[in-house]
Structure formats: C-alpha cells, structure tokens
Amino acid sequence: MSLLELIRRRRSIFPVQYSSDSIAPSDIEELLEAANWAPTHRKTEPWRFYVIQGEQRTALGAFLAAKYRETDPKASDFKAKKIQQKPEQSAAVIAIVMQRCPEESVPEWEEVAATAMAVQNLWLLATEKGLGGYWSSPGLKAYMSEFLEMNPGEKCLGFFYLGKFEGPAPEREPKPLAQKVVWVGKSS
Numbered sequence: 001m002s003l004l005e006l007i008r009r010r011r012s013i014f015p016v017q018y019s020s021d022s023i024a025p026s027d028i029e030e031l032l033e034a035a036n037w038a039p040t041h042r043k044t045e046p047w048r049f050y051v052i053q054g055e056q057r058t059a060l061g062a063f064l065a066a067k068y069r070e071t072d073p074k075a076s077d078f079k080a081k082k083i084q085q086k087p088e089q090s091a092a093v094i095a096i097v098m099q100r101c102p103e104e105s106v107p108e109w110e111e112v113a114a115t116a117m118a119v120q121n122l123w124l125l126a127t128e129k130g131l132g133g134y135w136s137s138p139g140l141k142a143y144m145s146e147f148l149e150m151n152p153g154e155k156c157l158g159f160f161y162l163g164k165f166e167g168p169a170p171e172r173e174p175k176p177l178a179q180k181v182v183w184v185g186k187s188s
C-alpha cells in the first residue's frame with residue numbers, strides 16, 4: 001500500500017466497534033516508536049504517552065464517569081455509562097500528553113502541533129496494522145492529573161482509544177482540496 005493510500009484509509013474507529021481481543025505489547029511499542037519520530041521544533045520532543053491497560057482501563061472508566069457526574073449538572077446515566085464503557089471496550093487507552101518545555105523555548109502551540117504529529121504517526125501505523133483507533137478529546141481530560149501521576153508541565157490533550165477491529169472502515173471524503181489551497185505564482 002502506498003503512503004498516500006494508507007493516509008486515505010486512516011479512519012476514526014470507536015471503542016464500540018472493537019473486538020475483545022488484546023493487542024500484542026510489541027505492536028503497541030511499535031506504535032509508540034512511530035510516534036517518537038515526529039518532527040519537533042528545537043527538538044523538544046514534547047509528546048508523552050501513558051498507556052493504560054488491563055484493570056486500569058476499568059479504573060479509568062470509573063474515574064471519568066464519576067468526574068462527568070460531578071462536573072456536569074445535566075449528567076445522564078446513559079452518557080455516564082458510555083463514558084465508563086469506552087476504556088473497557090478498548091485493548092488499551094493511550095493518554096496523549098504534551099510536556100511543555102521548561103525553558104519555553106518554543107511557543108506552546110508548537111508543542112501541541114508536534115504532539116499531534118506524533119499521534120498521526122501512531123495512527124497511520126495502527127491503520128497499517130489493521131488496528132482501530134481514534135483521538136478523543138473530552139473536557140474531562142483536564143482532570144487526568146488526578147488519575148495519572150503526571151509530571152509538572154504535562155498537559156493531557158486527550159485519549160487514543162485502541163482496539164482490534166474487523167473492517168470495513170467507514171467511508172469519508174474530505175471537502176475538496178480546491179477550497180483550501182491557493183496557488184501563488186506559477187511553477188517554471
């Protein structure tokens with residue numbers, strides 16, 4: 001498969017679509033290895049990943065559901081249950097974390113951008129391996145320092161839910177490129 005074809009095939013696949021099969025630790029390590037090669041201004045390498053597996057998935061689901069009930073006055077049992085189930089439906093949940101460089105040698109948005117590029121690397125390799133995954137960014141991510149022992153300057157940007165998935169992946173066509181590109185000048 002060409003790289004362009006792989007990029008086109010990458011989809012958000014949600015935990016409810018995963019099978020209960022586990023993923024080999026070596027596969028998860030390879031995804032993280034791919035992430036670690038992302039470009040990074042001033043080589044700050046701000047991406048951090050907390051891989052939540054096994055019974056800790058249940059603990060994460062319970063934590064997020066409790067936080068949801070605590071912080072949303074309109075919380076419903078239905079949504080709390082969905083929040084609770086998502087980690088358990090996944091083979092692993094990877095908390096996507098950005099470490100702000102202590103010297104602040106680059107603007108924060110560049111650290112977020114570099115972390116997002118790391119996630120794209122991971123996501124593309126997951127696609128190539130036939131694994132399902134998606135980046136979830138609920139407001140509840142702001143409380144993750146209460147669940148994880150995070151280091152000073154780390155900020156959770158969401159979760160990468162990961163699981164085995166038997167296709168087919170949903171179709172999606174991006175809006176036409178012509179609406180997003182301005183060609184300036186002519187190539188010689």
Ligand SMILES: Cc1cc2nc3c(=O)[nH]c(=O)nc-3n(C[C@H](O)[C@H](O)[C@H](O)COP(=O)(O)O)c2cc1C
Nearest residue numbers: 010011012013116134135136137138158170171172
């Ligand atoms: C930074 C980021 C945050 C996202 N957060 C969410 C989210 O909270 N909930 C969700 O359903 N999808 C989330 N997504 C996935 C997008 O909804 C998804 O990428 C988009 O619908 C395009 O679909 P595709 O990934 O299948 O191409 C997020 C994607 C990115 C890049």
